[in-house]
Amino acid sequence: SFELTQPLSVSVALGQTARVTCGENSIASRSVHWYQQKAGQAPVLILYRDNNRPSGVPERFSGSKSGTTATLTISRAQAGDEAEYYCQVWDSRTGFFVFGTGTMVTVL
Amino acid sequence: EAQLVESGGDLIHPGGSLRLSCAASGFTVSSNYMTWVRQAPGKGLEWVSVIYTGGGETYADSVRGRFSISRDDSRNMVSLEMTSLRVEDTAIYYCARLSGYYSFDSWGQGTPVTVSS
Numbered sequence: 001s002f003e004l005t006q007p008l009s010v011s012v013a014l015g016q017t018a019r020v021t022c023g024e025n026s027i028a029s030r031s032v033h034w035y036q037q038k039a040g041q042a043p044v045l046i047l048y049r050d051n052n053r054p055s056g057v058p059e060r061f062s063g064s065k066s067g068t069t070a071t072l073t074i075s076r077a078q079a080g081d082e083a084e085y086y087c088q089v090w091d092s093r094t095g096f097f098v099f100g101t102g103t104m105v106t107v108l
Numbered sequence: 109e110a111q112l113v114e115s116g117g118d119l120i121h122p123g124g125s126l127r128l129s130c131a132a133s134g135f136t137v138s139s140n141y142m143t144w145v146r147q148a149p150g151k152g153l154e155w156v157s158v159i160y161t162g163g164g165e166t167y168a169d170s171v172r173g174r175f176s177i178s179r180d181d182s183r184n185m186v187s188l189e190m191t192s193l194r195v196e197d198t199a200i201y202y203c204a205r206l207s208g209y210y211s212f213d214s215w216g217q218g219t220p221v222t223v224s225s
Binding site for chain 2: 001031033035037041042043044045048049054086088089090095096097098099100101102
């Protein structure tokens with residue numbers, strides 16, 4: 001199997017841009033999904049298929065991929081964006097679902 | 109609107125068994141892929157199991173042979189039967205629906221399972 005590597009934490013000033021990375025050698029060929037989990041709550045899907053937002057998710061959340069890294073970008077960060085963020089992919093070879101290690105985003 | 113409500117979490121001794129249930133509303137479980145995901149205290153998300161519309165099942169290596177996922181179409185529910193429980197199975201267990209893109213697009217609030225002597 002493989003791992004999706006994320007930074008432990010990212011800090012961003014209020015109103016600025018935060019970037020959360022998700023690394024894996026074959027990520028370019030995988031669909032990447034992103035989740036937001038606030039303290040004490042269940043995760044919520046915020047991006048699917050690399051850069052698609054479910055209904056209700058602000059345009060401030062966007063995704064991209066380059067090489068072996070997928071990136072979640074949070075523009076104009078708000079206090080309410082403070083949460084743990086996870087990337088996730090499906091491994092078609094094994095049928096397993098893999099989550100990233102998680103990144104805590106702190107808004108200063 | 110899709111809703112999922114888990115139940116059945118409890119404090120259980122190592123080696124014991126427990127059955128978790130997930131009641132769905134707003135959609136039909138038989139027409140969707142349904143999964144269980146867990147989160148140990150202070151840790152990240154870990155996928156546990158999936159049941160496909162055709163009834164096929166897949167399990168994470170950490171639970172294969174001990175856990176069993178099933179579906180009750182008449183009650184629109186999904187269950188997770190857990191046996192030979194270990195201390196490391198302690199977690200909040202979430203029921204989640206899979207989208208056609210293999211993302212988890214709807215989650216329950218979770219039910220806590222504690223395995224301790």
